[in-house]
Amino acid sequence: xxxxxxxxxxxxxxxxxxxxxxxxxxxxxxxxxxxxxxxxxxxxxxxxxxxxxxxxxxxxxxxxxxxxxxxxxxxxxxxxxxxxxxxxxxxxxxxxxxxxxxxxxxxxxxxxxxxxxxxxxxxxxxxxxxxxxxxxxxxxxxxxxxxxxxxxxxxxxxxxxxxxxxxxxxxxxxxxxxxxxxxxxxxxxxxxxxxxxxxxxxxxxxxxxxxxxxxxxxxxxxxxxxxxxxxxxxxxxxxxxxxxxxxxxxxxxxxxxxxxxxxxxxxxxxxxxxxxxxxxxxxxxxxxxxxxxxxxxxxxxxxxxxxxxxxxxxxxxxxxxxxxxxxxxxxxxxxxxxxxxxxxxxxxxxxxxxxxxxxxxxxxxxxxxxxxxxxxxxxxxxxxxxxxxxxxxxxxxxxxxxxxxxxxxxxxx
Amino acid sequence: xxxxxxxxxxxxxxxxxxxxxxxxxxxxxxxxxxxxxxxxxxxxxxxxxxxxxxxxxxxxxxxxxxxxxxxxxxxxxxxxxxxxxxxxxxxxxxxxxxxxxxxxxxxxxxxxxxxxxxxxxxxxxxxxxxxxxxxxxxxxxxxxxxxxxxxxxxxxxxxxxxxxxxxxxxxxxxxxxxxxxxxxxxxxxxxxxxxxxxxxxxxxxxxxxxxxxxxxxxxxxxxxxxxxxxxxxxxxxxxxxxxxxxxxxxxxxxxxxxxxxxxxxxxxxxxxxxxxxxxxxxxxxxxxxxxxxxxxxxxxxxxxxxxxxxxxxxxxxxxxxxxxxxxxxxxxxxxxxxxxxxxxxxxxxxxxxxxxxxxxxxxxxxxxxxxxxxxxxxxxxxxxxxxxxxxxxxxxxxxxxxxxxxxxxxxxx
Numbered sequence: 001x002x003x004x005x006x007x008x009x010x011x012x013x014x015x016x017x018x019x020x021x022x023x024x025x026x027x028x029x030x031x032x033x034x035x036x037x038x039x040x041x042x043x044x045x046x047x048x049x050x051x052x053x054x055x056x057x058x059x060x061x062x063x064x065x066x067x068x069x070x071x072x073x074x075x076x077x078x079x080x081x082x083x084x085x086x087x088x089x090x091x092x093x094x095x096x097x098x099x100x101x102x103x104x105x106x107x108x109x110x111x112x113x114x115x116x117x118x119x120x121x122x123x124x125x126x127x128x129x130x131x132x133x134x135x136x137x138x139x140x141x142x143x144x145x146x147x148x149x150x151x152x153x154x155x156x157x158x159x160x161x162x163x164x165x166x167x168x169x170x171x172x173x174x175x176x177x178x179x180x181x182x183x184x185x186x187x188x189x190x191x192x193x194x195x196x197x198x199x200x201x202x203x204x205x206x207x208x209x210x211x212x213x214x215x216x217x218x219x220x221x222x223x224x225x226x227x228x229x230x231x232x233x234x235x236x237x238x239x240x241x242x243x244x245x246x247x248x249x250x251x252x253x254x255x256x257x258x259x260x261x262x263x264x265x266x267x268x269x270x271x272x273x274x275x276x277x278x279x280x281x282x283x284x285x286x287x288x289x290x291x292x293x294x295x296x297x298x299x300x301x302x303x304x305x306x307x308x309x310x311x312x313x314x315x316x317x318x319x320x321x322x323x324x325x326x327x328x329x330x331x332x333x334x335x336x337x338x339x340x341x342x343x344x345x346x347x348x349x350x351x352x353x354x355x356x357x358x359x360x361x362x363x364x365x366x367x368x369x370x371x372x373x374x375x376x377x378x379x380x381x382x383x384x385x386x387x388x389x390x391x392x393x394x395x396x397x398x399x400x401x402x403x404x405x406x407x408x409x410x411x412x413x
Numbered sequence: 414x415x416x417x418x419x420x421x422x423x424x425x426x427x428x429x430x431x432x433x434x435x436x437x438x439x440x441x442x443x444x445x446x447x448x449x450x451x452x453x454x455x456x457x458x459x460x461x462x463x464x465x466x467x468x469x470x471x472x473x474x475x476x477x478x479x480x481x482x483x484x485x486x487x488x489x490x491x492x493x494x495x496x497x498x499x500x501x502x503x504x505x506x507x508x509x510x511x512x513x514x515x516x517x518x519x520x521x522x523x524x525x526x527x528x529x530x531x532x533x534x535x536x537x538x539x540x541x542x543x544x545x546x547x548x549x550x551x552x553x554x555x556x557x558x559x560x561x562x563x564x565x566x567x568x569x570x571x572x573x574x575x576x577x578x579x580x581x582x583x584x585x586x587x588x589x590x591x592x593x594x595x596x597x598x599x600x601x602x603x604x605x606x607x608x609x610x611x612x613x614x615x616x617x618x619x620x621x622x623x624x625x626x627x628x629x630x631x632x633x634x635x636x637x638x639x640x641x642x643x644x645x646x647x648x649x650x651x652x653x654x655x656x657x658x659x660x661x662x663x664x665x666x667x668x669x670x671x672x673x674x675x676x677x678x679x680x681x682x683x684x685x686x687x688x689x690x691x692x693x694x695x696x697x698x699x700x701x702x703x704x705x706x707x708x709x710x711x712x713x714x715x716x717x718x719x720x721x722x723x724x725x726x727x728x729x730x731x732x733x734x735x736x737x738x739x740x741x742x743x744x745x746x747x748x749x750x751x752x753x754x755x756x757x758x759x760x761x762x763x764x765x766x767x768x769x770x771x772x773x774x775x776x777x778x779x780x781x782x783x784x785x786x787x788x789x790x791x792x793x794x795x796x797x798x799x800x801x802x803x804x805x806x807x808x809x810x811x812x813x814x815x816x817x818x819x820x821x822x823x824x825x826x
Contacts, residue, residue: 038699039588040587040588040700040701042591063592084537085541087535087537091535093596095512096512096534098512098541099508099509099511099512112795112799114795115793116796118771118773119699119771120697120699120740120771120773120776121504121509121741122504122697122741122773123697123773123776124498124500124548124773124776124777124778124779125775125779125788125791126780126788126792126796126797126800127548127549127553128545128547128548129545129796131511131544132540132541132542132544132545134541135537135540136540140540151591151595152595154595174453175452175453178455180637182564182636183506183567183596183597183636183637222596223595223596224592224593225641225644228638228641228644228645231638231641232637232641284534286532286533287453287454288453326534327533327535328535358532358533359533360531360533360535360537360538361538362536362538363533363537364535365537366537367539375538375539378538379539382526382527382528383527383528383539386525386527386542387539389806390540390542390806393802393803
């Protein structure tokens with residue numbers, strides 16, 4: 001028997017869609033039809049293979065928006081988004097896929113078709129089984145169709161970018177933003193000075209702020225009334241500047257400036273690869289300690305004599321940024337080459353650090369092949385046992401995703 | 414062996430917490446501690462037995478709000494809310510419990526403690542098993558603790574109440590409200606003339622609008638800026654009045670008026686019981702046909718000669734109201750006495766009507782004892798089979814909730 005691995009747009013971080021044991025790939029690209037859209041309720045039904053950007057474009061023409069947005073939108077597929085429970089940029093405003101997905105159509109390993117493509121927002125008749133498939137990474141079934149609730153598009157988008165002197169001040173700014181911007185706050189992104197320095201070194205673009213600051217935040221608002229939103233944002237900026245929470249700030253005045261400001265956040269990932277390799281960690285950490293990990297890792301690599309400006313040092317810098325609104329940190333170690341000495345410093349240190357603080361070793365990218373051995377750092381033995389039960393229920397011979405953390409490779413020996 | 418039935422505040426509609434086969438009741442009332450609250454992230458951890466109103470009061474003192482509100486808040490418990498996936502009044506604005514619940518602590522029938530009391534908004538490490546317990550009605554485990562994300566309290570609440578000439582106009586008004594009020598729209602409630610007439614007959618209160626209209630809607634907005642919200646609401650009302658979508662309307666000018674207007678919606682349920690009995694249905698129906706069921710049932714009972722103003726007729730009236738924003742209709746048949754002839758007209762007619770339109774026979778109240786035999790009208794054989802698998806996995810001898818639709822009574826014969 002050969003195993004099967006479902007594959008969407010192949011844009012994942014952890015290798016969940018990569019065949020490594022001679023599996024058969026089932027690629028969903030040709031299942032790319034938009035099945036229906038109802039403008040009154042905002043309910044969209046699509047094939048799993050639809051590209052996120054295509055779907056969002058279709059909705060834009062109808063004055064709606066897909067409740068998820070992420071960097072890979074040009075290639076990632078809706079089925080993959082749902083299977084990995086992708087988080088992305090709009091989560092703060094529109095909620096997660098566990099909220100917005102109304103129904104799922106999926107094929108189980110034994111050929112059973114899960115026909116749960118409901119268009120209802122409320123249906124309390126029995127277990128909400130579709131939730132199991134959201135984030136299951138294709139290990140218990142292949143998602144073939146999705147119905148999802150899409151909000152109306154916000155006509156007003158505002159972006160502000162500011163510098164702060166400490167991570168404590170960034171936390172205060174976030175709390176203030178939640179209070180004052182509340183219902184229109186659609187993104188609160190954190191970037192450290194190191195990340196901005198690297199973007200500058202690679203792109204040679206002029207940074208939006210004059211001086212340098214240890215931390216930067218990007219705030220986005222999405223609302224139905226431009227005048228109201230601008231007034232709220234200006235009042236917020238005034239109050240955080242007056243109270244010395246924020247040191248300097250700038251507001252985008254047109255769509256080009258919106259894109260320019262976002263580029264200092266969205267461009268980080270690409271620029272980090274400039275020197276060679278990057279060790280990437282996508283982590284959830286209770287907010288008060290979110291940035292401490294970056295400092296601890298930087299200090300640790302420094303003590304080991306591994307960070308430096310010249311070629312003899314394997315590490316260029318340690319960088320932290322991410323979705324502060326979701327307590328989601330991207331820890332990135334930028335290297336000139338992959339080096340066992342660096343790896344030894346990083347692991348299991350990073351995972352143990354996360355475990356001590358009850359964080360998550362994979363906030364929004366799943367486990368896949370790359371992180372499958374580390375689930376124990378974020379889940380108890382009991383929870384892993386309960387998950388194995390579910391895998392065993394749907395796929396007792398590990399027909400799907402042989403690589404996965406919950407598969408029993410023994411079945412194939 | 415004796416079976417077990419978990420019981421919270423005993424405020425359910427469908428008898429899910431009622432022992433009927435000599436079960437042992439496990440009541441959670443004394444598990445009533447608020448365990449922790451973090452003001453920066455808004456994460457609250459509570460025992461399952463905490464009363465909803467108590468928790469919301471605790472949060473109000475800290476400028477936050479519980480993301481769920483419902484009529485029974487003075488007696489219902491958080492554990493029961495989660496176990497029944499309660500919907501209620503704030504769903505449109507704050508989302509469902511599938512979104513807001515971050516973690517669950519539960520005890521399985523075999524004594525295993527599910528220790529998934531995460532405080533993280535993002536944790537993509539394996540299956541999101543807590544989702545199974547949300548809405549499971551205690552059939553696979555007893556929820557003992559919950560961590561949940563709570564938003565900051567909105568300082569500005571506005572309520573408008575208006576009359577419309579048709580259900581089509583109510584739909585148009587809803588679409589307009591979603592567009593113009595967007596991020597501040599926190600409730601869009603529908604009431605028919607019959608429901609308002611009954612509230613008037615019972616309370617003798619003066620109705621907020623002068624003339625009579627076939628339909629009424631109540632809109633609530635919750636936002637961070639009173640001035641902006643009032644401006645948006647006024648502009649919305651102007652546009653729907655000018656375009657003949659709405660015939661007449663009134664806006665609450667203070668908190669007392671807010672409560673008075675809400676009473677014409679929240680008071681319906683109690684007033685319906687005035688004559689004797691009420692047949693209650695809590696249904697999800699695709700929006701365009703939401704109200705047709707009320708008309709069809711009224712016509713059917715009328716044809717059967719069962720509705721009338723005098724004592725010889727068992728039925729007083731057929732009433733429809735509900736959460737239009739969630740396509741959730743409460744169909745209520747107000748009777749002077751329970752009568753087999755009425756029941757024969759109603760069932761299985763109502764369930765078949767729902768099935769034809771792919772609606773849900775229980776939108777937000779679960780199946781419990783009362784609706785357990787009707788799951789087939791809202792779920793396919795395949796889905797019911799998959800649900801039985803889950804029940805069998807966690808509770809093979811039906812130790813919990815013997816009454817439930819998925820339990821095998823045979824185990825006890």
